[in-house]
Amino acid sequence: MKMHDGEVGIDAGLVRRLVDGQFPRLAGLPVSPVQSTGTVNAIYRIDSSRGVIDGDAATATWERALEAPAWEGTPVWIHGDLLRPNLLVGGGRLSAVIDFGGAGIGDPAADVIAAWSVFGPAGREAFRGALDVDDGTWSRARGFALHQAAMIIPYYPETNPGFVTLAKRTIDEVLADIGA
Numbered sequence: 001m002k003m004h005d006g007e008v009g010i011d012a013g014l015v016r017r018l019v020d021g022q023f024p025r026l027a028g029l030p031v032s033p034v035q036s037t038g039t040v041n042a043i044y045r046i047d048s049s050r051g052v053i054d055g056d057a058a059t060a061t062w063e064r065a066l067e068a069p070a071w072e073g074t075p076v077w078i079h080g081d082l083l084r085p086n087l088l089v090g091g092g093r094l095s096a097v098i099d100f101g102g103a104g105i106g107d108p109a110a111d112v113i114a115a116w117s118v119f120g121p122a123g124r125e126a127f128r129g130a131l132d133v134d135d136g137t138w139s140r141a142r143g144f145a146l147h148q149a150a151m152i153i154p155y156y157p158e159t160n161p162g163f164v165t166l167a168k169r170t171i172d173e174v175l176a177d178i179g180a
Contacts, residue, residue: 045147049155053171058146061178069136071107079108082114083148084166108133110140113148117166124143124177134145146174 012031020027046058073177079086080102088096112133128138152167 003070016162022122031085040071046150048172049150052153052168054175057175057178058150061146061174062143064178065139065146068139071109071137071140073108075105076108077103078087078110079103080106080110081148082111083170087114087118107137107140109137109140110144112137113145113170115141116145116177117149117170120173121176124173142174142177145170149174 012033016031019029019031046053046055046062049055052055076127079097079100081099082097086099087094088098106166112131115127115138119127133141149167149170153164153171156167
């Protein structure tokens with residue numbers, strides 16, 4: 001499905017030809033489209049969202065995140081996309097995490113983005129306390145959350161405005177938390 005003008009059209013026939021040509025052992029297996037609400041490989045850093053977010057504050061927050069020490073520990077399993085739409089809640093409790101398309105190993109800060117994408121100030125404080133993360137991890141996580149939300153805003157305003165609303169909320173939480 002094309003979300004924007006100028007995108008390359010990809011259909012089952014094209015995927016079939018690519019798979020057959022690059023992975024002959026998989027030739028003959030079924031290929032079918034999957035509907036997705038996500039996006040990958042699209043970065044639109046903060047200027048594209050000016051007028052919707054406080055670009056100067058977001059840039060300053062981004063620069064502060066870049067100053068955080070790099071993760072030098074052992075990589076851990078990460079989900080990489082802990083946003084509200086990927087968390088299923090029942091009876092006031094988390095019941096499932098979905099959309100493992102970005103799962104892999106890496107910096108645990110990637111999964112701390114929920115501090116801003118899911119929680120408000122009180123929940124964020126409890127979340128941080130439960131995780132017991134150091135200041136560097138917290139700062140990198142804030143940068144991950146800002147990056148992900150800033151990428152969503154200019155990409156989905158027409159095709160998924162609800163997702164944009166959540167991204168704006170995340171940026172508001174990130175900017176409100178920067179002094180903490």
